[in-house]
Amino acid sequence: MxxxxxxxxxxxxxxxxxxxxxxxxxxxxxxxxxxxxxxxxxxxxxxxxxxxAVFDDPYDPLISAHILAQDPGLPAIERVRRGLLASWSSVPTPVGDETRKRIQLIAGNTRLAAGVWENNRRTEGLIVDALTGSGVPRLEARVAAGACLGGLTSALLDWAAEPNGQELRERMEEALALMGQSSQTVRGNR
CATH class of the missing domain: 1.10.10.60 (Homeodomain-like)
Structure with missing residues (x-):
């Protein structure tokens, strides 16, 4: 370093x-x-x-690259889900207690909690740009990005509030798997 x-x-x-x-x-x-x-x-x-200092997020460019690497024939939400999963798999595992304390700090402060959604908005914009640049309609891109980021944020806040021994990476992967099951169900019901 x-x-x-x-x-x-x-x-x-x-x-x-x-x-x-x-x-x-x-x-x-x-x-x-x-x-x-x-x-x-x-x-x-x-x-x-x-x-x-709380929200420093160096992963956004990585997320965009992983989403762009997904099969363009997949539905947008599946491309985002798989891209996020690939991103989580490619970064070092965050240190659990330090990360949990940071998320607890954020969740316990109204201004910082609002900052999570602002941070997500920036990430969403990059994801939307990546998807629309590859031909996905803007609304579909926004819904896919918003759904996946909202799901991950909810899982992250739940993980910080409920220290059940589960590692953060495991929780994020579980949340992304649940989103995959949901998108399969939706596609199957069409």
């Missing part, structure tokens, strides 16, 4: 520790920067807002 990546990871780690100790709203960027031994300007070089 390079120096920049290490600094970013350290800032994010310290931010999450302070959020857990003091609360998200009570923690300032100045406190995070001070804990890391850097200036506030350095914090803002890596995260444009305090919220972005």
């Amino acid at each position: 390079g120096k920049a990546a290490a600094t970013k990871a350290r800032l994010q780690e310290l931010a999450m520790e302070l959020f857990a100790q003091q609360g998200f709203d009570e923690t300032t960027v100045a406190q995070i920067a001070d804990a890391a031994g850097v200036s506030q300007m350095t914090f803002y070089r890596y995260f444009p807002t305090k919220d972005s």
